Amino acid sequence: MDIVVILQAGVATGTVLLFATVGEIFSERAGVLNLGVEGMMLIGAMTGFSVAISTGNPWLGVLAAMLFSGIISQIHAFITITLQADQVVSGLALTFLGAGISLVLGEGLSKAGTVSLLPSMSIPIISQIPIIGSIFFTGQSIMVYIGYLMIPLAWYYINRTRPGLHLRAVGEYPAAADALGINVFQMRYLYVFIGGMLAGLAGATISLAVAPGWFSELTTAGQGWIAVGLVIFAQWDPVRAAVGSYAFGALRRLILDIQGPMLLFGFDNPFYYNPYWGFFLQMLPYAFTIVVLVIGSREAIRKRLGAPAALGNPYIRGERGL
Amino acid sequence: MRKYISRIAVLLVILSMVLAACGPGQPEEVGGFQIPNVEKGKFNVAMVLIGPHDDGGWSQAHYEGLLYVEENVDNVHGAYIENVPEGADSEQVFRALARKGFDLIIGTSFGYMDPMESVAEEYPDLMFIHLTGIKSNTKNFGNLMGAMEDMKYLAGMLAGARAKADGNPKLGYMATFPIPEEIRLGNSIALGMKKTCPECTMDVRWINTWHDPIIEKEAAASLFDAGAQVVFTGADTPAVADVAQEKGKWGVTYDWYGSCKVDACLTAPYWVWGPEYARITKGIIEGTYIPGWDYFDAETGALGLYGFMEGQELTPGVQDLDPAVIAEVEDILAQMLAGDFDRFDVFSGPIYDNQGNLVVPEGEALEQVDLDAFPEYGLDCKYCMKWWADGITAELPE
Numbered sequence: 268m269d270i271v272v273i274l275q276a277g278v279a280t281g282t283v284l285l286f287a288t289v290g291e292i293f294s295e296r297a298g299v300l301n302l303g304v305e306g307m308m309l310i311g312a313m314t315g316f317s318v319a320i321s322t323g324n325p326w327l328g329v330l331a332a333m334l335f336s337g338i339i340s341q342i343h344a345f346i347t348i349t350l351q352a353d354q355v356v357s358g359l360a361l362t363f364l365g366a367g368i369s370l371v372l373g374e375g376l377s378k379a380g381t382v383s384l385l386p387s388m389s390i391p392i393i394s395q396i397p398i399i400g401s402i403f404f405t406g407q408s409i410m411v412y413i414g415y416l417m418i419p420l421a422w423y424y425i426n427r428t429r430p431g432l433h434l435r436a437v438g439e440y441p442a443a444a445d446a447l448g449i450n451v452f453q454m455r456y457l458y459v460f461i462g463g464m465l466a467g468l469a470g471a472t473i474s475l476a477v478a479p480g481w482f483s484e485l486t487t488a489g490q491g492w493i494a495v496g497l498v499i500f501a502q503w504d505p506v507r508a509a510v511g512s513y514a515f516g517a518l519r520r521l522i523l524d525i526q527g528p529m530l531l532f533g534f535d536n537p538f539y540y541n542p543y544w545g546f547f548l549q550m551l552p553y554a555f556t557i558v559v560l561v562i563g564s565r566e567a568i569r570k571r572l573g574a575p576a577a578l579g580n581p582y583i584r585g586e587r588g589l
Numbered sequence: 590m591r592k593y594i595s596r597i598a599v600l601l602v603i604l605s606m607v608l609a610a611c612g613p614g615q616p617e618e619v620g621g622f623q624i625p626n627v628e629k630g631k632f633n634v635a636m637v638l639i640g641p642h643d644d645g646g647w648s649q650a651h652y653e654g655l656l657y658v659e660e661n662v663d664n665v666h667g668a669y670i671e672n673v674p675e676g677a678d679s680e681q682v683f684r685a686l687a688r689k690g691f692d693l694i695i696g697t698s699f700g701y702m703d704p705m706e707s708v709a710e711e712y713p714d715l716m717f718i719h720l721t722g723i724k725s726n727t728k729n730f731g732n733l734m735g736a737m738e739d740m741k742y743l744a745g746m747l748a749g750a751r752a753k754a755d756g757n758p759k760l761g762y763m764a765t766f767p768i769p770e771e772i773r774l775g776n777s778i779a780l781g782m783k784k785t786c787p788e789c790t791m792d793v794r795w796i797n798t799w800h801d802p803i804i805e806k807e808a809a810a811s812l813f814d815a816g817a818q819v820v821f822t823g824a825d826t827p828a829v830a831d832v833a834q835e836k837g838k839w840g841v842t843y844d845w846y847g848s849c850k851v852d853a854c855l856t857a858p859y860w861v862w863g864p865e866y867a868r869i870t871k872g873i874i875e876g877t878y879i880p881g882w883d884y885f886d887a888e889t890g891a892l893g894l895y896g897f898m899e900g901q902e903l904t905p906g907v908q909d910l911d912p913a914v915i916a917e918v919e920d921i922l923a924q925m926l927a928g929d930f931d932r933f934d935v936f937s938g939p940i941y942d943n944q945g946n947l948v949v950p951e952g953e954a955l956e957q958v959d960l961d962a963f964p965e966y967g968l969d970c971k972y973c974m975k976w977w978a979d980g981i982t983a984e985l986p987e
Contacts, residue, residue, distance in 0.1 A: 272814050276807070378643055473803075482802040483641065483672075523794050523811035526983075541986040542767045542795035549797060 268524045274402045274517050280477055281516025282414040283308075283469045287494035288501065288508040289421050290465025294340075296425060296503055297458035298438040298577040301343055302358030304466050305491025306365020307336040309484065311470025313369035316481045319382045325475045329385070332471035333464040339365060340463025344456045351581035362491070366484060376481040385409050385476045408476040410468075414509075421505035434458060438575030441582040451582050466491070489553060496556030499563040502573045515552050522548040619685040620678055625668035627690050632874055634658060635691040636669040637682055639698035639825075640800035646825035646844040647799070650860045651697045651720075653845075657863025662870050675700025680708060687712040693873055695866070696720065698799060699768060706730055716873050716880065721770055723961050723968075731880020733869070734770075736932035738777035738960070739887045739925050740858030740894045741821075743918050744841050745781025747856055747907055748819040750914040751839055753786040760791040761812030761820035763829065765799050767985060769974040771823050773960055777935050778821055779978040785914050792817055793983035800825040806832055813838055819855060830854035839906050842895075849895040855906040857895035865891045884957065888928035897922055932960065942976040943983075 287304050294301045311332035319328030339361070346357040387408045394404040403415070425431040433454060436444035441451045469490075474481055493515060501508035522545055525531070525538045538544045563569050570576070617624040627633040634655065642652040652669060659667045668691070673679050679701050686694050687708055693716045696705050702722035709717040709730035717730045725732045745760075752758050760782055764771045775793065782789045792815055794808045805828035812820045813832060819839040822829040826848075829840035833853035842848035842857040849857035865885060872878025885891055896903045897919060907915065924930035933956075938949035949955060955972055962968040963975045977983055 269814070276810065280807075375643070377641070378645060478803040478806050480802060485801050485803065488801065488803065520807060520811065523796070523808050524815070526794050527792060527811075527815050529982075540984045542764075542797075543986060545795050546797055 268528050271398060271401050273520045273524050274513075275405070275407075276520040277515075277517025278403060278513050279407060279411055279516065280519055281513035282408075282411045283472050283477055283490060284494055284497060284512035284515055285414045285417070285509055286465045286469035286472060287491060288497045288512055289417060289505050290462040290469070291494055291498045292421070292425075292501065292503050292505060292508060293434070293458045293465070294462030295498060295578055296434050296438045296575055297455045298441060298575055298580065298582070299344070299347060299455050299459050299462075300354045300358060300579050301340065301361070301459060301462055302355060302495060303340070303343055303361025303365060303491075304462075304494050305487055305489065306362040306369075307339055307463050307466035308365075308470035308473075308487045308491045309369040310339050310365045311336040311467030312474040312486045313373040313376065313470070313481055314467070315471030316382060316474035316479075317373065317376055317379075319475055320376075320379050323383060325383055325385045328382075328475055329468065329471045332467040334467070336365075336467025336470065337460045337464040339368070340459050340466070341456065343463075344459040347581060348452055348455045348459070351583060354579050354581075370483055373481050373483065377483070379481075382475065382479065384479055387476075388412075408472075410472045410476045418505055418509045425505070435575070438577055441577050445582070445584065455582070466494075469494070493552050493556050496559040499559045499569075499572065499574075500555075503575065518548065518551060617685060617689070620681045622670050622673060622678075622682050622685075624682070624685040624689060625670070627668075628666040631664050631666040632662075632693070632870070633691045634665055634667045634693045634695065634870060635686045635689075636667065636695045637673050637679065637686070637697065637701065638669055638671040639675065640672060642669055642671045644800060644825055645827055646842070646848055647860075648697065648825065649847070650845040651695075651862055654860075654862025654866045655695075658866045658870050661863070661867050662874070665870060673701075676704070680704035683708040683717075684711070687715055690715075692716065693718065693870060699766070699770065716878075718869065718880065723769070723966065725881050727879070727881050729880065731878075731883060733865070733883045735860065735865070735885045735889070735891050736887065736935075737858060737860070737892065738773055738932050738935050739930075740892050741774045742777040742781040742935045743894050743897075743922060744821070744856050744858050745778035746785045746914065746918055747781075747910065748778070748821065748839070748841055749782035749784065749786030749789050750910045751855055751906060752782075752789055752818040754910060755818050757816070757818040758786055758789040759817050760789060761809075761815070761817030762791055762793050762981075763805065763808045763812060763820060763822045763824060764793055764795050765823050766797060767795065769961055769963060772977070772985070773974050774823060775821075775981065776974075776976075776978040779980045780935060780940070783978075783980055789980060791981045793977075793981060796824060798824065802826045802828055805829070809833070809840065810836070827851075827854070827857075846893060846895055846898075849904065852905050854895075854904060856897070856904060859893045859895060861891050861893055865889060882957070882961075886928065886931040887922075887925035888931075890926075892925075894918075894922060936960065941979040943979055943981050945979075946976075948972055948976055948978075 314335040315328040315332035318331040319325040343361045346352045347354045390404040394400040433449050437454045445451050497511045500511050529539050636655045638648040640648040655667045673682050695718045697720045699721045705717050705719050720733050762775050796804050796808045805824050809829045809832035813836045820829045821841045822843050827842040830842050830851045833840035834851045839855045841855050846859045933954040936955040938953045939951045940949040942948045958968050958970040959972040962970045964973045
């Protein structure tokens with residue numbers, strides 16, 4: 268068991284969670300909870316793979332994935348922003364819709380053949396740094412590097428720029444934002460769209476880079492839900508989201524590699540002696556998601572964690588407050 | 590206004606549900622699964638699959654068996670339901686199929702066993718055949734399985750020779766669940782491996798699923814990164830060979846003859862279910878088939894080793910192996926197909942476990958119950974299948 272190999276694999280698979288989580292952070296920062304991440308990721312994975320196969324260009328696949336998932340997310344935007352319906356219900360419906368659409372359109376796609384994948388590369392010089400270089404900068408997919416760039420950019424955009432300030436205002440106190448002349452409705456549509464695009468990017472990252480192919484619902488296997496949980500864990504902050512995403516990515520690989528050695532830190536390795544222990548580790552990300560969502564569903568705790576104050580509430584012009 | 594809209598929405602949803610339920614000729618839906626209809630006047634066979642019918646592995650091999658039955662047995666109508674999880678979901682599906690009146694219901698995954706047993710008891714006039722399990726009521730709930738250990742043994746010989754030739758005597762086995770079947774198949778690989786490569790060892794990864802292409806890829810990568818030269822899969826998809834291709838090593842796929850496509854695929858032990866299903870279906874129609882523990886060997890033609898069967902060519906990874914090994918594999922395979930070498934020859938003494946204990950002494954062989962059972966099943970097994978053979982670097986829980 269080599270920790271460097273585990274972390275290296277963790278960064279690669281964690282990039283999927285990273286895109287989805289940061290996308291959901293944008294949406295929630297604008298006050299719109301979108302539980303449809305899983306569905307949008309499936310749409311993205313299916314679209315990306317399908318377009319890459321038919322055009323031979325994986326970048327067109329990525330583009331199409333982002334676009335299609337973004338468009339699908341606008342259904343949620345219309346229902347929750349314009350029709351002011353319940354965000355939880357609409358988001359759940361979006362999950363089913365996304366899964367349904369991707370399964371129907373993806374019929375037969377699983378054996379459509381091989382596709383040219385997004386390139387992998389090592390960064391010269393930096394990859395020579397011991398440990399860090401091997402984990403982050405050696406043989407990773409280009410999507411992983413795009414992920415690295417996105418973390419500080421997203422943080423800077425949200426916390427240090429004028430549009431970022433508007434974004435936060437719309438999520439914290441939409442009435443005040445409205446009074447300042449910010450178009451709350453337009454902004455919310457926009458950030459739901461961005462959230463959808465990033466979920467689509469996450470899906471395409473699976474099907475074109477991390478685990479190439481289209482495997483129906485198993486392509487995402489609940490990672491969209493983990494992303495929703497990670498948003499709360501990350502306290503709506505992209506940097507913390509990155510830490511959580513990479514950690515969960517590494518856990519996926521750890522579950523397997525930990526079965527190898529007979530001894531762990533000088534003690535008998537329970538994962539070597541009893542395969543059932545693996546079930547426990549496999550359960551952790553999902554158990555984590557449930558716990559975080561339960562905790563996050565309590566208004567008081569959510570406030571303390573720093574949730575956008577207007578999260579989950581439709582903005583109705585002329586009504587009081589949030 | 591808002592309330593008004595949501596009320597209309599709720600009404601629309603209810604209305605559409607009611608309309609959908611009343612629609613003519615709609616297949617019944619149970620727990621999200623479309624239950625197919627029977628064709629009147631025909632002998633109706635339903636097959637329940639754990640994965641998609643085109644998974645390129647286990648489920649596809651069964652699906653093709655069903656098509657074979659439709660073509661080769663008169664007056665049969667076949668239907669399938671795919672992606673049915675084991676446990677409570679499957680029980681609903683089996684009950685719904687029984688209610689529809691399917692004459693023969695085939696369940697193709699280990700975890701369908703208990704649900705099928707209870708549904709079979711409720712519908713004594715229908716026939717239920719379960720694969721890979723260990724139970725039967727000898728009336729209308731039968732068990733069916735084949736001696737894949739024959740082919741895994743030969744594949745183990747090839748893999749051992751390959752690893753030896755490459756100078757890296759290490760194999761990997763991606764196992765699904767700790768059940769007798771998976772341990773038996775792993776042991777047969779190890780026995781074959783030791784025959785051609787006495788210094789070889791085999792690493793194990795448990796993945797706790799039969800069908801998850803992404804976890805299968807990760808587990809294959811885990812085994813290769815830990816040093817394995819050839820990796821076997823016990824799960825349903827050809828992921829091992831794809832990962833082997835990336836890593837410049839070798840994979841042995843499983844289940845379906847079409848799974849061994851890439852150059853890095855050494856061979857594939859596979860199933861040909863058609864003839865066996867046809868035999869059983871005919872027997873049931875004629876009233877001669879008595880369900881029990883039906884376990885076939887290679888001479889039925891239901892087992893294959895990719896690259897070595899009629900009309901197939903050796904894969905690139907096998908072609909340049911020691912010709913003596915290839916000749917020996919061909920020889921044993923010929924004996925198997927002739928019925929002169931079976932699972933009890935694979936598991937004949939002396940066999941040592943990986944602790945150095947003699948499991949089966951010289952001159953003795955395992956019996957069927959030993960192949961099938963853990964001691965705690967309460968079956969009368971002398972040796973049982975709860976040990977890893979010599980060379981396997983893994984342990985089993987007490």
